[in-house]
Amino acid sequence: MEFEAVIGLEVHAQLKTKTKMFCSCKTDFKDEPNTNTCPVCYGLPGALPVINKRAVEFAIKAGLAFNCKINLTSVFSRKNYFYPDLPKGYQITQYEIPICEGGEVKVDENRAFRLERIHLEEDAAKSMHKGNKTLIDFNRSGIPLIEIVSKPDMRSGKDAYDYLVQLRAILRYLDICDGNMEEGSLRCDANISVRPKGQKELGTKTELKNLNSFRFVQKAIDYEIKRQIEVIKSGGRIVQETRLYDDRKNETRPMRSKEEAHDYRYFPEPDLKPLVITEKEIEEIRKKMPELPLEKATRFVKEFGIKREDAHLLTLEKELADYFEEVAKLSGNPKTASALIQTELLRELNAEKKSVNECSLKTETLAKLIKLIDNKTISMKIAKDIFPEIYKTNKDPETLVKEKGLLQITDETAIEEVCKKVLEANPKQVETYKNGKEGLFGFFVGQVMRETRGKANPQIVNKILKKLLEE
Amino acid sequence: MSVVRQLKYRIQNGELSIVDLVKSSLKKAKEKSNLNCFISLFEDKALEHAYNIQERVKKGEELKLFGLPVAVKDNINVKGSETTCGSNILKGYVSPYNATVVEKLIENGAVIAGKANMDEFAFGSTNETSAFGPVKNPYDETRVSGGSSGGSAVSVAADIVPFALGSDTGGSIRQPAAFCGVVGVKPTYGRVSRYGLVAFGSSLDQIGPFSYDVYGASILLDAISGFDEKDSTSINKPSNFEPELRDLKGIKVGVINEFADQIQSDEVKGVYYKVLDFLKASGAEIVELELPHIKYSIASYYIVATSEASSNLARFDGVRYGNRVNSDNVKDMYFKTRSEGFGEEVKRRILLGTFALSSGYYDAYYLKALGVRKLIAKDFEKAFSGVDIIFTPATPTTAFKLGEKLDNPLEMYLSDIFTVPVNLAGLPALTLPIEFSKEKLPIGMQFISKWFDEKTMFDIAYTVEDYYKFYEKAGYGRF
Ligand SMILES: [Zn+2]
Numbered sequence: 007m008e009f010e011a012v013i014g015l016e017v018h019a020q021l022k023t024k025t026k027m028f029c030s031c032k033t034d035f036k037d038e039p040n041t042n043t044c045p046v047c048y049g050l051p052g053a054l055p056v057i058n059k060r061a062v063e064f065a066i067k068a069g070l071a072f073n074c075k076i077n078l079t080s081v082f083s084r085k086n087y088f089y090p091d092l093p094k095g096y097q098i099t100q101y102e103i104p105i106c107e108g109g110e111v112k113v114d115e116n117r118a119f120r121l122e123r124i125h126l127e128e129d130a131a132k133s134m135h136k137g138n139k140t141l142i143d144f145n146r147s148g149i150p151l152i153e154i155v156s157k158p159d160m161r162s163g164k165d166a167y168d169y170l171v172q173l174r175a176i177l178r179y180l181d182i183c184d185g186n187m188e189e190g191s192l193r194c195d196a197n198i199s200v201r202p203k204g205q206k207e208l209g210t211k212t213e214l215k216n217l218n219s220f221r222f223v224q225k226a227i228d229y230e231i232k233r234q235i236e237v238i239k240s241g242g243r244i245v246q247e248t249r250l251y252d253d254r255k256n257e258t259r260p261m262r263s264k265e266e267a268h269d270y271r272y273f274p275e276p277d278l279k280p281l282v283i284t285e286k287e288i289e290e291i292r293k294k295m296p297e298l299p300l301e302k303a304t305r306f307v308k309e310f311g312i313k314r315e316d317a318h319l320l321t322l323e324k325e326l327a328d329y330f331e332e333v334a335k336l337s338g339n340p341k342t343a344s345a346l347i348q349t350e351l352l353r354e355l356n357a358e359k360k361s362v363n364e365c366s367l368k369t370e371t372l373a374k375l376i377k378l379i380d381n382k383t384i385s386m387k388i389a390k391d392i393f394p395e396i397y398k399t400n401k402d403p404e405t406l407v408k409e410k411g412l413l414q415i416t417d418e419t420a421i422e423e424v425c426k427k428v429l430e431a432n433p434k435q436v437e438t439y440k441n442g443k444e445g446l447f448g449f450f451v452g453q454v455m456r457e458t459r460g461k462a463n464p465q466i467v468n469k470i471l472k473k474l475l476e477e
Numbered sequence: 478m479s480v481v482r483q484l485k486y487r488i489q490n491g492e493l494s495i496v497d498l499v500k501s502s503l504k505k506a507k508e509k510s511n512l513n514c515f516i517s518l519f520e521d522k523a524l525e526h527a528y529n530i531q532e533r534v535k536k537g538e539e540l541k542l543f544g545l546p547v548a549v550k551d552n553i554n555v556k557g558s559e560t561t562c563g564s565n566i567l568k569g570y571v572s573p574y575n576a577t578v579v580e581k582l583i584e585n586g587a588v589i590a591g592k593a594n595m596d597e598f599a600f601g602s603t604n605e606t607s608a609f610g611p612v613k614n615p616y617d618e619t620r621v622s623g624g625s626s627g628g629s630a631v632s633v634a635a636d637i638v639p640f641a642l643g644s645d646t647g648g649s650i651r652q653p654a655a656f657c658g659v660v661g662v663k664p665t666y667g668r669v670s671r672y673g674l675v676a677f678g679s680s681l682d683q684i685g686p687f688s689y690d691v692y693g694a695s696i697l698l699d700a701i702s703g704f705d706e707k708d709s710t711s712i713n714k715p716s717n718f719e720p721e722l723r724d725l726k727g728i729k730v731g732v733i734n735e736f737a738d739q740i741q742s743d744e745v746k747g748v749y750y751k752v753l754d755f756l757k758a759s760g761a762e763i764v765e766l767e768l769p770h771i772k773y774s775i776a777s778y779y780i781v782a783t784s785e786a787s788s789n790l791a792r793f794d795g796v797r798y799g800n801r802v803n804s805d806n807v808k809d810m811y812f813k814t815r816s817e818g819f820g821e822e823v824k825r826r827i828l829l830g831t832f833a834l835s836s837g838y839y840d841a842y843y844l845k846a847l848g849v850r851k852l853i854a855k856d857f858e859k860a861f862s863g864v865d866i867i868f869t870p871a872t873p874t875t876a877f878k879l880g881e882k883l884d885n886p887l888e889m890y891l892s893d894i895f896t897v898p899v900n901l902a903g904l905p906a907l908t909l910p911i912e913f914s915k916e917k918l919p920i921g922m923q924f925i926s927k928w929f930d931e932k933t934m935f936d937i938a939y940t941v942e943d944y945y946k947f948y949e950k951a952g953y954g955r956f
Contacts, residue, residue, distance in 0.1 A: 045573070045574050048797065049792045049797065050572070050573070050574070050798070051552075051554070051560060051562070051567070051570075051572075051675040051792065051793075052552075052553070052554045052560070052572075052576060052671075052672070052673040052674055052675045052676070053574075053672070053673075054671060054672050054707060054708050054709065055709070056706065056707060056708075056709050057709065084788050086787075086788050086791060086834070088791065088794060088811055090794075090796045090807055093792060093796075093797060094791065094792045095788065095790075095791020095792045095794060096788055096791055140807075142796070142797075269835050269836045271787075271788070271831065271834035271835055271836070271839075272834075273784060273785075273788070273834055273839070273843060276678075276679035276680035276710075276785055277676075277679050277709065277710065278709050278710075279709055279710060
């Protein structure tokens with residue numbers, strides 16, 4: 007029997023507002039513990055919540071980016087449960103009427119995963135276990151979150167991965183979330199079930215938690231699908247439970263304490279009036295919406311003639327896309343710009359764990375380097391050789407090339423001389439070549455390049471070698 | 478002249494100094510400590526504050542509350558002092574911030590004399606559920622003060638302070654005001670900021686004033702009301718409550734016959750009809766109202782109020798503040814802390830509310846109660862299209878004996894039968910003491926006006942007060 011997996015994701019995204027969801031404390035959760043707190047986010051008796059308008063605006067932005075229906079009236083509710091990091095004994099969230107409904111995350115031109123809803127809520131505090139003590143830091147308590155709930159449209163770990171990559175890219179484009187999974191500003195839970203292919207009703211699902219990176223999400227889901235299928239094939243039944251992913255062992259296992267079935271006793275938050283948004287406000291936000299990754303990629307393909315895969319990769323981070331666009335325009339050679347950025351620049355940046363923003367290599371400098379290649383002052387090889395130095399120093403490429411004596415040799419007589427020398431030095435190979443082993447041509451080119459320390463113009467070398475060998 | 482006006486003139490004329498007034502207040506509070514109306518008394522702080530205000534007045538500052546002392550119910554946060562809510566779980570909890578109303582009291586030149594006793598978390602109608610013991614009725618110490626703002630009502634009725642703040646969720650200001658013979662006002666929902674009021678039923682709670690007379694209550698309400706950005710349910714409506722005598726001719730007074738039938742005490746009934754006769758004699762037109770859903774008020778109220786309360790009280794878990802009973806695991810710590818920290822009535826209401834909100838019951842209880850609530854508000858809306866004010870008794874009886882209803886919560890809940898519908902509808906209402914019973918127990922009546930039309934309520938009550946002059950019979954304002 008063939009099985010099909012059904013996967014839905016719940017993503018919690020911390021919003022990058024300056025202040026918290028329901029009070030005016032700063033959202034800097036990395037500050038000294040319990041310094042960004044007040045009666046509201048500490049849940050003191052008598053304190054009341056006030057909705058952060060910025061957070062509402064951010065949620066609308068997300069809703070517009072994912073093509074959701076924005077509800078002009080939405081309602082905050084209380085989700086009641088006891089936990090030490092939950093100061094009020096309830097979390098203020100949206101339940102029956104969320105701010106955004108429907109919508110989809112497009113992962114490429116032909117593929118999209120539908121959304122159920124996006125709602126606003128507040129984050130809990132952070133518990134830290136030290137020995138037999140539990141310490142609680144309330145700096146995180148009350149930081150605004152949006153929860154983005156997908157429909158169960160995904161079928162594999164790869165689907166989930168693609169969905170998350172695009173989702174994160176969009177949130178970052180909107181500048182509403184850092185999207186940092188390790189720091190917890192983006193968190194993902196996955197609901198997974200399997201069923202025989204063709205069957206309509208869903209199988210029993212499990213929920214996966216503790217997924218700290220997109221790759222882990224993918225691996226954990228694939229592991230879980232395999233596990234569920236094996237259980238069913240061996241005649242067992244899936245238990246509805248929450249499972250944790252262990253990345254070291256690449257396996258999922260049930261959470262230690264079996265969670266009791268929670269009754270959250272949701273009811274409308276009486277301390278807040280329904281959240282009312284006007285069409286006008288939505289239009290204002292719509293006007294300020296940035297170009298999103300897929301739109302940008304399509305434009306790059308059209309405008310710069312680069313390949314779709316390249317455009318896709320270049321647009322996942324807005325900063326990188328902007329960087330590329332500048333270099334492409336300044337250099338007038340988008341293809342080389344794309345190639346150098348994706349290979350050389352990203353390698354350097356990754357090695358230093360830096361983002362494009364922190365890159366000391368100016369777009370103008372990189373464009374100059376590309377121009378040197380284009381006007382044949384240097385070869386691509388030389389460009390790649392000197393890239394690390396240019397990257398570090400942002401030194402004018404032309405100056406550097408001159409200083410190092412790396413100017414490309416385009417003088418045909420000079421090149422012909424070297425070629426002749428090479429052929430004279432390798433008579434055996436010349437003979438073999440002439441007897442039909444044409445594969446040796448590359449050997450001669452290599453020798454010439456070695457002699458000229460890579461500076462000879464490869465096209466000219468080819469031309470002259472061919473001519474000499476045919477004589 | 479009304480008592481609070483007289484105090485104002487005496488202070489303005491220099492006959493009475495603010496410091497002396499506050500000293501005398503504190504002295505009386507100590508002399509009458511057997512009434513148990515204070516949980517904490519701000520002796521040094523109040524005096525220091527009185528000197529400050531006296532200085533401000535000397536510099537020519539005009540202060541709305543001109544240095545009068547005020548008792549604040551112990552569920553309203555005053556920075557640097559205990560906020561116990563009458564509960565063991567918060568004994569010793571010192572608040573780090575001021576409620577908005579407290580800020581306003583200070584700004585308007587009132588002197589906070591202390592924190593008033595109350596039913597535990599305002600759950601009760603007799604003040605007997607307080608972990609600090611019951612408050613006694615100053616007119617008969619074997620009787621209850623009413624509740625839950627019993628301490629506030631008694632601090633005024635015992636002539637200790639001219640002002641007090643209470644909170645009213647289902648009658649917690651108006652019922653003790655009636656039992657103790659003072660004026661008590663529940664403002665329109667949203668009129669006064671709830672920021673800093675420890676929540677009981679968030680959609681019903683309002684802070685309101687107690688005073689010797691209508692004028693006093695009106696200026697105190699004026700001082701504490703107004704929009705507050707910290708309370709999203711507060712509303713920006715201009716106010717000027719200072720009451721004027723009104724010609725009652727042509728005023729349309731609504732009456733609810735169902736209410737009159739539910740008055741248990743003949744004397745209360747007698748006073749009710751007497752005032753009605755006075756209104757008629759003054760030219761008012763009496764209109765009999767039909768409020769078809771009002772009979773569901775108590776049922777609806779106890780579901781909404783306890784549901785919200787069950788959630789509001791979840792924060793008292795021993796984790797961050799309040800009294801904790803330690804244990805080796807968190808769950809057990811919760812159980813022990815809450816079992817030992819809360820009293821019987823609090824537990825009863827938390828259980829009721831938790832049940833009403835639980836899955837499978839939510840629709841049948843909570844949602845239905847909300848529906849009924851809307852219908853009750855509609856009934857009132859319709860009623861007010863034809864009348865200027867609604868006149869009802871404030872309580873079915875006079876103050877009952879201590880212990881009498883403690884074991885019968887249902888009967889205790891029914892003592893709020895005339896006040897509860899007002900909270901469900903979010904309307905403003907005022908209790909006006911009229912006369913003493915034969916046993917010298919105060920009897921009070923209730924005036925209900927339209928949303929945000931407290932002015933009409935104050936004017937008419939002021940006019941009726943001017944006729945009965947209860948404050949003279951009670952002899953308030955002896956400073
Ligand atoms: Zn805060």
